[in-house]
Amino acid sequence: PHPAMPAFTRVIRPLPDPAPLVSLIVPTRDRAELLARCVDGLLRRTDYRPIELLIVDNDSTEPETHALFARLAADPRVRVITSPGPFNYSALNNRAVNVARGDILVLVNNDVDVIERHWLTEMTALVVQPDVGAVGAKLWYADDRLQHGGIVLGAGAVEGVGAHLQPNAARDDQGYFGRLGLSRDVSAVTGACLAVRRSVYLSVGGLDEANLPVAFNDVDLCLRLRERGFRIVWTPFAELYHLESATRGPDTTDEALPRFQREVAFMRRRWSTVLDADPFYSPNFSLAQGNYALAAPRRTKPWQRAES
Numbered sequence: 001p002h003p004a005m006p007a008f009t010r011v012i013r014p015l016p017d018p019a020p021l022v023s024l025i026v027p028t029r030d031r032a033e034l035l036a037r038c039v040d041g042l043l044r045r046t047d048y049r050p051i052e053l054l055i056v057d058n059d060s061t062e063p064e065t066h067a068l069f070a071r072l073a074a075d076p077r078v079r080v081i082t083s084p085g086p087f088n089y090s091a092l093n094n095r096a097v098n099v100a101r102g103d104i105l106v107l108v109n110n111d112v113d114v115i116e117r118h119w120l121t122e123m124t125a126l127v128v129q130p131d132v133g134a135v136g137a138k139l140w141y142a143d144d145r146l147q148h149g150g151i152v153l154g155a156g157a158v159e160g161v162g163a164h165l166q167p168n169a170a171r172d173d174q175g176y177f178g179r180l181g182l183s184r185d186v187s188a189v190t191g192a193c194l195a196v197r198r199s200v201y202l203s204v205g206g207l208d209e210a211n212l213p214v215a216f217n218d219v220d221l222c223l224r225l226r227e228r229g230f231r232i233v234w235t236p237f238a239e240l241y242h243l244e245s246a247t248r249g250p251d252t253t254d255e256a257l258p259r260f261q262r263e264v265a266f267m268r269r270r271w272s273t274v275l276d277a278d279p280f281y282s283p284n285f286s287l288a289q290g291n292y293a294l295a296a297p298r299r300t301k302p303w304q305r306a307e308s
Contacts, residue, residue: 005178010237013125019050022124023102023198027056027083027092028110032064034243039072041114041240048120052101053078056092059085089191090207090217097198097206104128105201107218109192111243115140119238123195126183126233133230134196134222136189138180139242144171147242149179150186150234151219152290153271153278160275161267162188162219165290176292183235187226187278191218192242196225204228211266214259223271 002008024042028035035055042053053072057080060066072078083095093107104124119137127135139148146169156163165186166175174181191207204224207217222232268275277283286295 002178002181004181005174008178008182011183013129015121015125016128019048020104020124020128021050021052021102022048022104022106022120022195023096023100024051024053024106024108025056025093025096025100026053026108026110027058027089027096028060028065029058029087030060030062030065031110032062032068035065035110036068037113038108038110039078041112042108043075043077045114045117046120047117048124051077051120054096054100055080056083056096057081058083058087058092086213088209088213090209090213093191094206094209097201100198103198105196105198107191107194107196109242112139112193113241113243115239115241119240122235122238123193126235127195127197131229131231132233133200133225133228134189134194134232135238136186136195136232136234137193137238137240138234138236139190139192139240140171141168142241142243145169146171146173146180147244148190148192149175149236150184150280151188151190151222152281152287153187153219154275155278155281155287155290160287161216161264162275163290164190166292167289179292181236183233183237184280185231186234186280187232187274188219188222189232189234191221192244193238193240194218194221196221200225200230211270212263214256215263216267220267220270223274 002010069080081096083092097105104127123135126132141147149165151162152165153162154160166180169180208220212220283299286293
């Protein structure tokens with residue numbers, strides 16, 4: 001029985017024997033205090049054992065950061081990969097994947113912190129299922145408001161690309177019909193903590209570093225996986241904190257806005273049909289936010305949906 005909703009069932013899947021090596025990939029640029037907290041959670045507060053940690057250093061200059069790298073180098077599980085140049089999240093991850101040894105990849109932002117020890121066991125047990133393409137985690141802001149409960153396509157204020165489901169929900173909120181308490185299929189999950197099999201990642205070409213260097217590369221990856229017939233799964237049984245955009249800042253500054261607008265335009269060109277019809281979010285719900293509020297007026301009439 002589900003621990004918080006006894007009327008529902010939680011399925012706990014076994015790990016393969018032996019458990020596969022997981023490559024944790026963390027791009028970073030300075031902010032040593034954030035990275036140290038993230039790494040401590042990955043290496044010391046995670047119960048899954050066969051791991052390697054790949055830290056992708058993108059032009060860090062602060063002495064504190066390099067001192068942290070030197071300390072981490074003593075751990076045989078850790079490698080620091082130097083990747084200079086303009087910040088390109090997609091390229092940083094792709095470069096790390098090229099040298100990763102694990103069969104499972106987990107993309108992790110450097111502003112993520114572990115909450116409970118079993119998070120990686122849960123994500124790995126799901127992502128090794130043959131029909132699963134990617135798995136996302138339940139992420140919280142530092143004040144225990146929900147940051148990520150999966151992504152609903154076409155929602156939010158960002159030109160109809162996507163938004164997080166039920167943002168800012170409280171910890172005891174199980175969501176619309178238990179949506180925040182149950183493992184379930186979604187259209188996309190955030191790359192702040194995303195698990196994928198290495199073979200599957202490579203089969204679709206990894207993250208799009210040419211068109212989506214910073215934003216929406218995770219949504220695009222998930223949509224390409226779904227295009228290949230894979231499922232995208234979000235689980236509430238892998239919980240972590242996420243201090244969203246703490247390192248690189250928001251996408252709406254004067255300097256970042258032109259790049260962000262290009263990424264939005266690419267997503268609309270490439271995926272407009274899919275973005276306008278998320279199969280996991282009823283057309284009766286509003287797209288103003290991904291909070292399951294009824295649309296008023298209706299987004300489409302029932303007879304229009306029948307004709308299409």
